[in-house]
Amino acid sequence: MVDDISSLLENSDKLNASAMSLIRCLILALLSYFVDGIQYRELKVALKISDGKLIANLNKLRDMQYVEKSEVEINHNKIDIYTLGPKGRHELNKVIEWMELVQRVANEEEKCQQILTK
Amino acid sequence: MPTNLDKVIACLRYLELTPNAYDYRWRFLMQKIAFLAMALGMDISYYFTIYVAGPYSRELNCEYFPDATKIRINNLQTDYVLQESDIAILEKIKNCCDLQGEQQLLEATSTIVYLVKQEPNISDDELFTRMKWLKPHIRDTERIIGITKAKELLFKDEYMTEEIKREIDEWDRIDE
Numbered sequence: 001m002v003d004d005i006s007s008l009l010e011n012s013d014k015l016n017a018s019a020m021s022l023i024r025c026l027i028l029a030l031l032s033y034f035v036d037g038i039q040y041r042e043l044k045v046a047l048k049i050s051d052g053k054l055i056a057n058l059n060k061l062r063d064m065q066y067v068e069k070s071e072v073e074i075n076h077n078k079i080d081i082y083t084l085g086p087k088g089r090h091e092l093n094k095v096i097e098w099m100e101l102v103q104r105v106a107n108e109e110e111k112c113q114q115i116l117t118k
Numbered sequence: 119m120p121t122n123l124d125k126v127i128a129c130l131r132y133l134e135l136t137p138n139a140y141d142y143r144w145r146f147l148m149q150k151i152a153f154l155a156m157a158l159g160m161d162i163s164y165y166f167t168i169y170v171a172g173p174y175s176r177e178l179n180c181e182y183f184p185d186a187t188k189i190r191i192n193n194l195q196t197d198y199v200l201q202e203s204d205i206a207i208l209e210k211i212k213n214c215c216d217l218q219g220e221q222q223l224l225e226a227t228s229t230i231v232y233l234v235k236q237e238p239n240i241s242d243d244e245l246f247t248r249m250k251w252l253k254p255h256i257r258d259t260e261r262i263i264g265i266t267k268a269k270e271l272l273f274k275d276e277y278m279t280e281e282i283k284r285e286i287d288e289w290d291r292i293d294e
Contacts, residue, residue, distance in 0.1 A: 039171065
């Protein structure tokens with residue numbers, strides 16, 4: 001338990017807080033699933049957020065080299081495709097590992113509560 | 119033992135396509151063709167999701183991700199020999215869908231096939247509404263054509279009863 005708590009605290013320092021917002025985590029998770037990439041318009045529908053908010057988040061993730069943008073022409077329209085870059089995958093893995101720690105710690109807490117309420 | 123990917127490559131070969139698996143548009147097309155072939159009864163067992171970029175199979179995506187596999191796809195290398203039933207399915211897809219034409223129409227058609235397979239009694243109005251919610255970037259005309267094409271793809275010979283045949287004949291004779 002002590003080990004998990006110290007890991008939880010120590011590993012939180014290793015995470016990039018700029019990648020930890022709900023929208024950015026969602027974008028990274030979706031891009032890790034759709035390996036081929038996601039069209040901008042598909043991301044917009046999935047996340048249900050404004051263009052301004054989506055562009056701002058995507059640009060931030062691009063600045064950090066977590067996501068990559070390419071352009072393809074589909075039926076005479078230029079479409080932006082976003083994919084997860086190696087740095088983004090690495091950061092996402094760190095987030096997942098940290099969340100697993102959160103889960104372990106939370107489960108320990110739950111077990112204690114059950115014992116105390118008996 | 120042929121793999122799912124062998125079967126998908128055999129489909130591409132039969133459909134006389136010249137894929138470039140390094141190109142997003144070809145991978146998009148391959149995903150939709152694999153889904154349609156599976157939905158129409160070909161023995162392919164990928165899991166497909168309808169959401170975001172669907173119908174999309176991550177399994178299929180991971181299989182064609184390595185460079186060596188992309189080259190194999192581009193060269194249409196497969197040991198799988200299509201069965202008669204596979205050919206019938208692919209002929210249906212070939213005749214119904216303009217595979218190298220409007221990608222959005224193929225996206226609409228495959229999405230509607232997915233929805234109908236999940237809920238066979240779904241009404242056209244409901245299909246239209248769900249499509250608007252799932253894929254608002256697809257135009258209304260493409261949605262309507264997509265519904266018609268999906269019905270054509272999912273139509274089975276046994277649906278053609280004597281009563282329907284008679285009705286179609288009457289419509290065909292209407293100009294006489």
